[in-house]
Amino acid sequence: MQAAPDLNPPARLLMGPGPINADPRVLRAMATPLVGQFDPSMTALMGETMALYREVFRTANRWTLLVDATARGGIEAALVSMIEPGDRVLVPIFGRFGHLLSEIARRCEGDVVEIETEWGRVFDPGQVEDAVRKHRPKVIAICQGDTSTTMCQPLAEIGAIARRYDALVYVDTTASLGGNELRTDDWQLDVVSAGLQKCLAGPSGSSPITIGPRAEKAIVRRRHVESGIATPADRRGPGARIRSNYFDLAMIMDYWSEKRLNHHTEATTMLYGARECARILVDEGMDAAIGRHRVAGEAMAEGLEAMGLRLFGERAHKMANVAGVFIPDNVAGESVRASLLADFGIEIGTSFGPLAGKIWRIGTMGYNARKDCVLTTLAALESVLLVHGAKIAAGQAVPAALAVFRAAEDAKARAAQ
């Protein structure tokens, strides 16, 4: 008698706000045999992974490594290591994930000040500067792409603002890295973390992070190496002990350093996957990958509008890799999603908080930022909407999206001549 049936999930095309279908190259890498955590081949792979993610984050930061956790774990590691109890933290909120940063910062016992803008909009750098001038935070914690609203916060000026007032900047790029421009060093961002399951084309479960020299200084001040592995040479920093052992970036940095001071046991299979995600992006070229996301996102948006649907939020600040689209009047949103899943094997996303029941979120990211995925999704959505009696323009969406892809292909061919 079998204890349970074979593992055989249904075939799905994941076109929601993430997770998406992992690139088969990543899944193959994750089937690679294991080696010991201090095997020279493993430590060499850790070094390669650091170098690859420096390219992805566009940084020269030495401390560019993986936190073994989903993206939320990377956020916690950053914030619990940066925020000492009582530190003032400014959180500009433009969606659900800004609230998450605020919630985590409060659990770190930060003195949190929130500024909030309407969902569907982003902050003008001047608004952030006014708040920084008024509240003088030690840390500014902000999202780049907030998938809950599909908005992408411009960040180019935030780092310079932080430096003028001697604050550190933390950025959550879970949903945006690899599909929207991010320049860690040029934009003077101190700590940036991400996840694999969106534009990086992997499964969730590893959080790449980069830590700049100013943040390193603040974190190393709080170094308290665990008893049992500390040697007399491991001096304690003068700062307050980091309130989490697992997410203590000072100890995680020691583990990824030449010292290889043991912390957790590196999640080898996730490291193989994360390394492959970065290798795919770096092989393609970061600009090319961002361009691919831009074209797929535009094609999806044009197709949705050609069908007569209305997009949510400021178009100028839309994330390249996800579109929010209003559910048409008199259409049961959940019934449409259920039919897409059951009849076409396609998943699109629902929404949270004030947008629940009002918009769907449709992603075009990572391995699925492709022409066939966009066209299949538009064709299926159109059919399901017609069956649901929605008043839409039939036959328009696929040609509109195709026109965007054709224009991009022509431009690429001209540039190559």
Ligand SMILES: Cc1ncc(COP(=O)(O)O)c(C=O)c1O
């Ligand atoms: C912007 C953003 N931050 C954080 C997270 C949390 O990531 P995870 O579910 O991998 O912990 C998500 C997940 O969707 C996200 O979109």
